[in-house]
Amino acid sequence: MSSAIFDDVKGSLVCPRHHVALSYEKRFSAREGVPWPDGDMTCSEGCRWAIGGGIPRFVSGTSYASSFGLQWNRYPRTELDSYTGKSYSRQRLERCLGTPLESLQGKVVLECGSGAGRFTELLIQHCEALVCIDLSSAVDANFRNCRPIHPYLIMQGDINASPLPLQYFDVVVCLGVIQHTSNPEGTLRSLARHVKPGGHLIVDHYTRERGSKLGRLLSHLDYIDMVHPIRAVLKRMKPENAMRATNLLTAFCDPIRRRTSKIRAVDKVARRLFPTACYYTKFPDLDPKVVYEMNQLDTFDWLTDYYKYFRSSKQIRTFLESLGLEVNSCQLGGNGVEARATVPRTGHQLVTPAAPEHRHAV
Numbered sequence: 425m426s427s428a429i430f431d432d433v434k435g436s437l438v439c440p441r442h443h444v445a446l447s448y449e450k451r452f453s454a455r456e457g458v459p460w461p462d463g464d465m466t467c468s469e470g471c472r473w474a475i476g477g478g479i480p481r482f483v484s485g486t487s488y489a490s491s492f493g494l495q496w497n498r499y500p501r502t503e504l505d506s507y508t509g510k511s512y513s514r515q516r517l518e519r520c521l522g523t524p525l526e527s528l529q530g531k532v533v534l535e536c537g538s539g540a541g542r543f544t545e546l547l548i549q550h551c552e553a554l555v556c557i558d559l560s561s562a563v564d565a566n567f568r569n570c571r572p573i574h575p576y577l578i579m580q581g582d583i584n585a586s587p588l589p590l591q592y593f594d595v596v597v598c599l600g601v602i603q604h605t606s607n608p609e610g611t612l613r614s615l616a617r618h619v620k621p622g623g624h625l626i627v628d629h630y631t632r633e634r635g636s637k638l639g640r641l642l643s644h645l646d647y648i649d650m651v652h653p654i655r656a657v658l659k660r661m662k663p664e665n666a667m668r669a670t671n672l673l674t675a676f677c678d679p680i681r682r683r684t685s686k687i688r689a690v691d692k693v694a695r696r697l698f699p700t701a702c703y704y705t706k707f708p709d710l711d712p713k714v715v716y717e718m719n720q721l722d723t724f725d726w727l728t729d730y731y732k733y734f735r736s737s738k739q740i741r742t743f744l745e746s747l748g749l750e751v752n753s754c755q756l757g758g759n760g761v762e763a764r765a766t767v768p769r770t771g772h773q774l775v776t777p778a779a780p781e782h783r784h785a786v
């Protein structure tokens with residue numbers, strides 16, 4: 425059944441630039457047995473998109489997401505449940521889905537911004553057919569991690585210039601991604617366009633919103649933080665050099681944060697001066713070596729992401745409703761706001777191509 429779906433998806437791909445059908449030329453050396461034997465996809469307007477390492481690449485050159493590519497290839501397994509032996513990713517995914525993973529049985533799922541595969545390795549084991557798209561070379565790490573588990577389709581491409589069929593997927597999952605794109609609302613719209621009528625969209629987004637009154641008052645202090653000047657420099661550096669710098673920073677700050685993180689009030693101040701990730705208290709059951717790896721990984725993530733936007737739950741809800749979606753849940757949780765919405769069975773207007781607007785990075 426899933427191979428028929430994969431054939432259908434492959435046959436429905438369009439050129440992300442011209443929205444016309446693609447034809448497929450196998451290279452002489454094509455390796456059989458991988459989902460995409462190496463070759464080229466061409467469009468009638470002259471575009472040529474390579475398939476390399478079993479992955480179609482609908483990208484040209486580097487992008488704002490290149491640092492994510494480095495991050496997930498250097499730390500390909502650090503956040504995977506299959507590596508930590510815990511179920512942190514599963515808990516987050518099930519909370520966002522609003523149901524256990526078993527409910528994905530028989531569903532065709534699109535995962536956008538799949539990174540190294542912390543959610544891919546779980547989705548792939550439960551749904552009928554999984555398709556992944558990610559803008560960066562993270563697709564290589566993802567494919568190495570997840571290909572041995574079960575067949576799936578993965579491609580390198582921008583969800584805002586997507587080759588994938590519209591109104592097709594039962595469930596579209598996009599976690600940890602939208603805040604890092606150039607225009608979060610444009611990305612939400614692009615994601616919703618791939619959900620079939622009656623299907624579900626599962627997303628999250630960074631927020632500055634706080635649950636309590638005191639928290640709301642203190643949120644103004646978010647701007648007093650060493651993160652801002654350090655990130656302004658690092659995100660403009662070559663990702664390899666930026667990673668050297670963030671690893672040095674982690675080595676310097678980690679012994680301090682390891683102590684301060686034991687006292688919440690002290691750590692609230694310390695983390696603004698020593699802005700590295702510190703998960704020793706969040707994951708007390710994990711081997712400290714693994715936690716240190718996570719600290720290195722997330723310090724790089726926080727300090728080098730090119731775009732970092734924040735939205736309140738009200739903003740996310742209002743925007744999803746403006747697209748004509750029924751919002752089933754939209755609340756604070758995990759890394760910010762977590763939302764679940766359903767595309768109505770009739771009458772939604774999401775199929776016209778959406779030109780992504782570009783805004784300045786923050």
Ligand SMILES: C[S@@+](CC[C@H](N)C(=O)[O-])C[C@H]1O[C@@H](n2cnc3c(N)ncnc32)[C@H](O)[C@@H]1O
Pocket residue numbers: 489492493496503536537538539540541542543557558559560561562581582583584599600601604605725
């Ligand atoms: C912070 S990582 C999260 C990865 C994974 N979802 C996780 O939670 O571990 C963000 C991912 O989104 C990808 N990404 C960013 N912009 C994208 C876009 N426009 N289309 C598809 N993927 C994108 C990046 O390449 C990166 O792998």
Ligand SMILES: [Zn+2]
Pocket residue numbers: 439440441442443467468469470471
């Ligand atoms: Zn084209």
